[in-house]
Amino acid sequence: MRELVVLSGKGGTGKTTVCGSLAVLASNKVMADCDVDAANLHLLLDPVLKFSSPFYGLKKATINREKCLGCNLCLHLCRYDAIGPGFVVDPVLCEGCAVCCHACPCGAVEMIEHVAGYLFLSDTRYGSLVHARLGIAEDNSGKLVAAVRKEARRLAEEEKKELVITDGPPGIGCPAISCLSGADLVLVVTEPTFSGRHDLERVLELAKHFGCQAAVCINKWDLEPENTRVLESLCNQYSVPVVGYLPYDESVMGAVKSGRPVIQECSGPMAEGMLALWDKLKALLELR
């Protein structure tokens, strides 16, 4: 089994658009949406929910006023200013480090189980989809990403699928890092904008750091062909192949509006670009 992870270094470069189309083009696969902060892939794939399970984050502190002697030690030790007046813990600020709990001389701090999000398993017309939803203001997106990937891999094995396509989170932080480890191929979707180069460089650096094979797809390449060439030479420097060129196409917005993968709504250069991209990816992943 192989895993293709799609990243972008930042949001809005067309990562989910590409993933939606890959979901249509690839047979014999499981889809995973690891953008747990703001999952969008399901909006394109029309999923039917089969199963959901709560995801537990780190336990959070609560202080039992009856046992508390008011020594102020916890207040003093908490680096996140999570303990407010009257020894009330602000759950948004508490990171669950449990230092207060270990340190309290009278055992007044309890660490309480806490649901940080949900993991979903759905059926779509393109195969199974594993996705998740992290609660507002929750930490631990890296852990939830890991849980989504693990579930997708398990499912792929169970269903005897040869590929997992993972729609990664934006950025290069904790969740993106959590998505990279052990991936067979990282497809970076980028745009020929001024910031695109900088963002691309950071993801390629990250992929290198984790020893992942990478490939690049340039979305809206014809918006600013000169910048596209800059991106190409950057890829050259990193010895990373450019495997896709997608045009600026106003009909993409229409496809997104109707909630359908681009490959089913658009024709012409857009569709050709997607097909060519998938062919190259297949070759890199050594799939039939």
Place this chain on the structure above:
Amino acid sequence: MIIAVASGKGGTGKTTVASSLALVAAEKGEVLFLDCDVEEPNGHIMLKPRWHKKETVRVPVPEINREKCTLCGRCAEVCAFHALVVLPREVMLFPTMCHGCGGCWHLCPAGAISPGWREIGQVEEGSSGKIGFVHGRLNVGEAISPPLIQAVKERIRPGILNIIDAPPGTSCPVIRAVRGADFCLLVTEPTPFGLHDLKLAYEMAARLGVPCGVAVNRSDGNDNLIRQFCHNNNVPLLFRLPRDREVAGGYARGIPAVEVRPGWKKHFLDLLAYLEKGGYARCAN
């Protein structure tokens, strides 16, 4: 006044709106632009500041004194983030997992751990005409951004307009960026994606008790989805920017929207007038 610009997700035009707002506001008074998207800061590409100051941001990490360490394993036991592993002959630290909580150095029975420092990124300060500019840059491979966002926000100047360009998402970094703002402008697109992300961003702002309003970007004239949401939740829809290939091209070359389309300044002037009136306080929940 502190205005945060958020979107729940990247790529909706948050930086386009925030930078244009800064440029228009600078025609009237002093403005400070704080780019809190420290993983991918790109406000500087639009506003092109000249830098005058750079400061390293550090977070605490344990330093282990091998001579005093008895390999008892207590530190690994208390570390909720699994940043420490006690091996038969040494203690290993995974610095990017450490949250700097201090548990290990407070609780090591042998007194073998002391707090040290680790660099996670830089805060750079500069100015672009009348706009003061601050942003943070997180080092590559670094997973924890809130302390860097905090360092950027420490530069907020009271008494003037502070514009915070928030990171995408609804988790800890955004919370850190938006918390304490007087108003949050939610930028969205009139698509199901846009609506989905808007809902999350709205929930986040409501959770923080920050009043908010919506700006639609890349409108094709049919914004019913967003309009309906705003109506149902009693959130003001403040302005709409049409979809415009010229503006997209300008963005690609680092040219702010209001320079490509000076006519759009009107929207931002209206927004500023609206904020000055302060009527938005009623819309908070």
